[in-house]
Amino acid sequence: MFLPGVLRNGGFGLAHWPRHARRLVLSALVGVVAGLGAVFFDSLLVQSLTWLVEVPMAWARHGIAFQSAPGLHTPIVSWIIIPIAGLGGLASGLLVFCIAPEAEGHGTDAMIESFHLRGGYVRKRAPIIKLIASALTIGSGGSAGKEGPIAQIGSGFGSILATFLKLDTADRRILLLAGAAGGIGAIFQAPLGAALFVPGVLYRDTEYEFEALLSCIIASISAYAVFSQVFGRQALFTPGPVHFAMPVELLPCLIFGVLCAAAGYIYIKVFYGLRDHFFKPLPIPRALKPAIGGLLLGCVAWQFPEVIDGGYVWIQTALDGKMLWQTMAALVLLKMVATSFTIASGGSGGVFGPSVFIGAMLGGAFGELGHALFPNLVVNPGSFVLIGMGGFFSGVAKVPIASVIMASEMCSSYTLLVPLLLVSTITFLLLPHKVTLYEKQMDNRLASPAHIGEFARGILSRMTVGEAIRQRPVSVIAENMPFHALIKAVTNSTESYFPVVDKSGRMTGILSVNDLREVLFDDSLRDLVVAKDVATAQVARVRVGDSLEAAMDIMARLQIDELPVVADDQPDEIEAMLSKQDIIDHYHDCCLI
Numbered sequence: 001m002f003l004p005g006v007l008r009n010g011g012f013g014l015a016h017w018p019r020h021a022r023r024l025v026l027s028a029l030v031g032v033v034a035g036l037g038a039v040f041f042d043s044l045l046v047q048s049l050t051w052l053v054e055v056p057m058a059w060a061r062h063g064i065a066f067q068s069a070p071g072l073h074t075p076i077v078s079w080i081i082i083p084i085a086g087l088g089g090l091a092s093g094l095l096v097f098c099i100a101p102e103a104e105g106h107g108t109d110a111m112i113e114s115f116h117l118r119g120g121y122v123r124k125r126a127p128i129i130k131l132i133a134s135a136l137t138i139g140s141g142g143s144a145g146k147e148g149p150i151a152q153i154g155s156g157f158g159s160i161l162a163t164f165l166k167l168d169t170a171d172r173r174i175l176l177l178a179g180a181a182g183g184i185g186a187i188f189q190a191p192l193g194a195a196l197f198v199p200g201v202l203y204r205d206t207e208y209e210f211e212a213l214l215s216c217i218i219a220s221i222s223a224y225a226v227f228s229q230v231f232g233r234q235a236l237f238t239p240g241p242v243h244f245a246m247p248v249e250l251l252p253c254l255i256f257g258v259l260c261a262a263a264g265y266i267y268i269k270v271f272y273g274l275r276d277h278f279f280k281p282l283p284i285p286r287a288l289k290p291a292i293g294g295l296l297l298g299c300v301a302w303q304f305p306e307v308i309d310g311g312y313v314w315i316q317t318a319l320d321g322k323m324l325w326q327t328m329a330a331l332v333l334l335k336m337v338a339t340s341f342t343i344a345s346g347g348s349g350g351v352f353g354p355s356v357f358i359g360a361m362l363g364g365a366f367g368e369l370g371h372a373l374f375p376n377l378v379v380n381p382g383s384f385v386l387i388g389m390g391g392f393f394s395g396v397a398k399v400p401i402a403s404v405i406m407a408s409e410m411c412s413s414y415t416l417l418v419p420l421l422l423v424s425t426i427t428f429l430l431l432p433h434k435v436t437l438y439e440k441q442m443d444n445r446l447a448s449p450a451h452i453g454e455f456a457r458g459i460l461s462r463m464t465v466g467e468a469i470r471q472r473p474v475s476v477i478a479e480n481m482p483f484h485a486l487i488k489a490v491t492n493s494t495e496s497y498f499p500v501v502d503k504s505g506r507m508t509g510i511l512s513v514n515d516l517r518e519v520l521f522d523d524s525l526r527d528l529v530v531a532k533d534v535a536t537a538q539v540a541r542v543r544v545g546d547s548l549e550a551a552m553d554i555m556a557r558l559q560i561d562e563l564p565v566v567a568d569d570q571p572d573e574i575e576a577m578l579s580k581q582d583i584i585d586h587y588h589d590c591c592l593i
Helices: 002-008 011-014 017-061 081-099 107-117 126-141 147-164 170-188 191-200 210-231 248-281 286-303 310-319 325-344 352-373 385-399 398-409 417-430 484-490 511-521 547-557 580-591
Strands: 495-500 509-511 562-568 570-579
Touching: 002 170, 017 081, 017 147, 017 170, 017 210, 017 562, 081 126, 107 126, 107 147, 107 170, 147 170, 147 352, 170 191, 170 210, 191 210, 191 398, 191 484, 248 286, 248 325, 248 352, 248 385, 248 417, 286 325, 310 352, 310 385, 325 352, 352 385, 385 398, 385 570, 385 580, 398 417, 398 511, 484 511, 495 562, 495 570, 509 511, 509 562, 509 570, 547 562, 570 580
Parallel strands: none
Antiparallel strands: 495 509, 562 570
């Protein structure tokens, strides 16, 4: 207990060190612990898969866990994988939802949310529960990866250490990111890629948390050194000789980038579609839903066990050119569905591993088919497996640079850097801005509560509301509008807030969709209520000449996204609606271009 005591009591003069020096020293410590966590988690996963999947299936098949189907590179497993995956989901669900609900799903989103909205704070129990729950989910055959759990485990330690040392919120956020970078860099043998991934995955735009970059690098190096000391320095995959014919294969890369964007869009829609329209509406406790997801995953894995866990063995098989393009094409869709069953149901695991698998299979299928049809254009079909690993993930995670570096590091080869950059850029640009695997990402630094008060307030104080208004019609509601007509007007509109006006056009209130919920299901009130009855009478508003800083302060205080804008001399005459996005767009137009 010597080191914690020394640190807590300001040993080594840590409290008086310059901020950057203190961060780097603590980041190195966080990296060491994250590396040890990665060692333990990786070993735990191996044991879990052995005892929860391989041993029971070997027993069920009388000593043969896997058999090869003639003519195909598809193993056959016992039906026993169905109850195994279901029980693993059940155990994980009960553990998570009864003790630490924030450990649900893929942990990277939890890390992102903690950074933006919780000041970098993580509960002490969350990393431990995430570790055990993920081992149960993945170890029982779940289609999930290691990045989410290890990100939450590493970031959790960084946050807990900062809280233990009574550091300020800025330092806690930095150590949170450093811990995540350390864990990911170690377990994927990609220290530089992880150091770029973590500060970049916070935002949908190509922005980085620059203040954390050095800390993430130090933590990632420390964690990678620890992990390599135990398991040795070796690449995650061995691609063999890979080549790229310049400029002949640039055209296939352009086409493949479009294909990656289309596949990424489908993947995200399937993932969140199953969550929102299948698992959420299920009339059972949340703790039991991962068991349903596990049973469904087991049904898929029974016939297509390539979808089990991260599927790294099959990525290597594809890199070796030993899989049919038809099989790889089918596995793209099957992995999307299997991952959605596992994680969208509430199971615990990451989405990076499955995304790498999908990208690799997509690249393998594209390369082999393209080579068969156009051998003069697709000269090196095997190279597209590696290109797909980085290219696909760049779009779905909004990390075009980090994904290229991580794919190269995982294969210990930078030979395909040019096509990787090309495909990653195309995929990133073509996927819609809001379509991402990580829901908690903010658009940019200005949109993050972690920064709005730090660097934008001075600039926003010099900008006026009138400058940021976007010319669009305002959806006003007459205060005497009957409730049934009000419901129809709100349903047919794309707006979220509706000013309520009297006969002379003066604003007397404002309402949102949330205001209608109290009356919506009460049939006895429907014929009695008009718009004025459900509207908020005390309307917060801004004038055309007010500063954008004042507008943002009001939005933050009331936790709303839009405000009505009135003339400076006529406070009841509405002129426009000002949204938070309008402010962000205006800021970018003036300052970042």
